[in-house]
Amino acid sequence: MQQPVFLEPVFQERIWGGTALRDRFGYSIPSEHTGECWAISAHPHGQSTVREGPYQGLTLGELWEKHRELFGDFPGETFPLLTKILDANADLSVQVHPDDDYARIHEEGEQGKTECWYIIDCREGAELIFGHHAGTKQELKEMIDQGRWSDLLRRIKIRPGDFLYVPSGTVHALCAGTLVLETQQSSDTTYRVYDYDRTDDRGNNRELHIDKALDVITVPHCPINPDQTIRRHDGLEVTTFVNSDYFTVYRWKLDGNAAVKQDHPFTLVSVIDGEAELKTEAGLFPCRKGDHMIWPSDLRTFQLEGRAEFILSHP
Structure with a gap:
């Protein structure tokens, strides 16, 4: 073959999404609240398809299943990674992801989710929620129960070109005005910890997952800063x-x-x-x-x- 396999992305609407995916990259997005471009994905919640060439029209999952030689016969039942671009036009919920062992037991065999972010663009003075200030699990639970979010959540400043590694167990959230390329395990498992008491267009709060989040949050927070x-x-x-x-x-x-x-x-x-x-x-x-x-x-x-x-x- 000796040629790249170009893929058509899948777009996901989100309560916090905007129009940056259209404005920055020229994508045809489904609405003014498009939050995610699943750019290279074989996950069943949104699969990329081959754009052109001999495998045109196949999903990435089908390509992985039927033409493993293209991937050097790499082992595994499922394609291992997922690349997204996220447009955080508003703050995302504060969340955490499980590791493989926890997800396998509690999420019907789903993979865990370790991810990382490359900041494509952001507003001047932009920040992220990355980690927390609790010293013990008991303190973490008390601060969540009492709604002491400003005391609990760790905020950091960001600039375009920054890179952050976000292992499973890390409390995190993108904040408004941030455009990010995310590389992650191929998983869609997220536990929401806090959603700013927002409601959807029907007046309902989005579901939180406090018990599972408490199970998987790493305490104390231990940021990993890989050597570049x-x-x-x-x-x-x-x-x-x-x-x-x-x-x-x-x-x-x-x-x-x-x-x-x-x-x-x-x-x-x-x-x-x-x-x-x-x-x-x-x-x-x-x-x-x-x-x-x-x-x-x-x-x-x-x-x-x-x-x-x-x-x-x-x-």
Whole structure:
């Protein structure tokens, strides 16, 4: 094949969503409250489909099931990762995700959810909720029961280009005015802790999951700050953000030409700015802002030319 597999994303409407996915990337979104672009997804709650080429129209799940050779015969029943772009036009609920063991027991075999965020853009002075100030489980429960959210929740300032690693068990929330690319385990399990007493269009509060959240929240909060490395060759600057048990995530900044070698069974790729041309023996493939693709196992060496910024990941 020796060519990228371009994917069509799936969009999810959310109470906190907006129009940034349209305004920034030119996507055709379903409403003015579109919160999530599931860009590279084989999760049953929203599957990407192949945009063009010999596998056009197949879902990523079908591609994984029927053509595992494209993924270097990587093991596993389900595609392991999910790439999203999130438009937080309003604050997201304060939430936490379980690990694999807890999710397997309590969520009908679902995977846990460790994730990470690359801040594509945000308002000046923007912040996130990341962690908490409770010292013990008992203190955590008391602060939640008493609604002492300003005392409990840890807030941090962010800027475009920041990267945060969010392991399962971490209390977190994106705040208004933030556009984020999220790389995560392929899971849709979220436990809401606090939702600012908001109601939906029918006047109902969204469901909270306090008991399960208390089971899985890591106490005390122990932030993990992975060591980042930068290397350069040709016209390419490669920043490695994290190398974890679940995924490795990079940012590539291309300015000119670069000869590229892929050393992994497959790679998930999102173009978040600019445009470039990928050249292989199979032809030339334009890669533009807003494109998402998988570089399959037989795409070992190729050329990139242009000015673009990519976020890449692999399991």
